Amino acid sequence: MTTGSDLLGRYAHSMVQVFGTPQLVLASGHGCWVTDVDGKRYLDLLSGIAVNALGHGHPALVQAVAKQAEAAIHVSNFFTSEPAVLLAERLLTLAAAPEGSGVFFANSGTEATEAAIKLSRRTGRTTMIALEGSFHGRSTGALALTHKAAYREPFEPLIPEVVFVAPDDADALRAAVDDTTAAVFIEPIQGEAGVREVSADYLRLARELTSRHGALLVLDEIQTGVGRTGSWFAHQPSGVVPDAMTLAKGLGGGVPIGALVTFGPEVTGLLTAGQHGTTFGGNPLACAAGLAVLDTIERDGLLEHVSRVGALLDDVEVEGVSATRGRGLLRAIELSGIPAPAVMVAARDAGFIVNAVTPTALRLAPPLILSEAELQGFLSALPTIIDTVREATA
Structure with missing residues (x-):
C-alpha cells in the first residue's frame, strides 16, 4: 500500500x-x-x-460534469456552446449588469485579472491603482497589482506605473486617482492580507472618483464572489456598480474557470475581436460546472x-x-x-x-x-x- x-x-x-x-x-x-x-x-x-x-x-456538480463530459468537453474558441452562453447570461443577471454588458471566460483568477489589465489599457491610459495588501494573481501582469514584496521582487521589473494606496484611506485614494488613471483594482475583502474588508464608503468613493476621471473601477471578486460572503458578490451590499468584475475559485466548484464581467456597452466594447483570447476558457465542461454551482446555491438557499x-x-x-x-x-x-x-x-x-x-x-x-x-x-x-x-x- x-x-x-x-x-x-x-x-x-x-x-x-x-x-x-x-x-x-x-x-x-x-x-x-x-x-x-x-x-x-x-x-x-x-x-x-x-x-x-x-x-x-456534490451530486449536482458530479452529475453535471459527467453529463457534459459525455457530450463535449472542449470545442475551442472558434466555436461556442450552450453551457457557455447560459453561464454568461446567468452571471450578467446575478450581477445586475446593464444591457450591453459581457463575459469573457478564462481558466483562473489570474487570467481574469490579465484580461482586466488589457481592458484597462484599451482606455489609452497606463496607470493602475491597487491597494496595499492586495493579491490579484501570480502571472507577471497580475503580479504587478499584487502588493506583497516577497511575491513581486524575484520577478521585477514588472508592468510599470502601478500605484499602491492604503485601504480605506480616502485622502490617499483622492490623491492617486486623476485623469491619467486607467483603472483602480479593489478586492472588497482582501483574503491574502488576512480577510480584511474595505468599507462600503470606500467602495463608493472609488466609484465616484473613477467615474469623475474616466477611469475603470475593477472589483476583484475572485475569492469573495459566488455566495462566499452571503451575497452573490461581496460588493453588492454597497450599491456600487463596477465597470468590471473578476471571478474564479468558487464559480466552478473545483473545475478550473475564471471570468471577466464587463458592465455596459462602453466598457464591453473596449476589447474587440482578436485583442484577447484563450484556448481552454469557456469550455463546455467548466461552464456546465459553473451552472450547476449557481443552480445549487439558488435552489438550496445557500446565500441565507x-x-x-x-x-x-x-x-x-x-x-x-x-x-x-x-x-x-x-x-x-x-x-x-x-x-x-x-x-x-x-x-x-x-x-x-x-x-x-x-x-x-x-x-x-x-x-x-x-x-x-x-x-x-x-x-x-x-x-x-x-x-x-x-x-x-x-
Missing part, C-alpha cells in the same frame, strides 16, 4: 518545488470532509482556498445559509482569540500571542484543515454547505488546539 509519506517523497523528486512540501496527500472527499491516503478524515474549513463551494462530491452559519464566527470567545473578522464564510480568527502556523498544524493533527493566512491569523473559507454542527465542532475543539500550541511553545 502506498502511504502519504511515500508519495510526498516521490513528489519531492518529480514536482517543481514552488509549493514546498505539501501538508497532506488527499485521496477523496465527501461533503465538507476529506480523507488522506492513510485513511484519516479532516473537516475541510478551507475548501481548496474558497474553491470547493459545494464541498466534495452562509450568512446564518457564518454568524457563529461573529464572536468567538476562546482564550487566545483576540478578534474575528470577515463576512459569511470568509473569515479570519486573529490570535493573541500564539503563532498561527503552529495552530494550523495542531488543528490539522486534530482533524481540521485551516490556513495560517498571516503569522497571527487563521483563515476559514469552508464549503458553502458547511453545517452549524460541523462549524461548532471546530469551535468546540479550538480551545484544546490552542492549549496544545501554548504548552508546546511555553
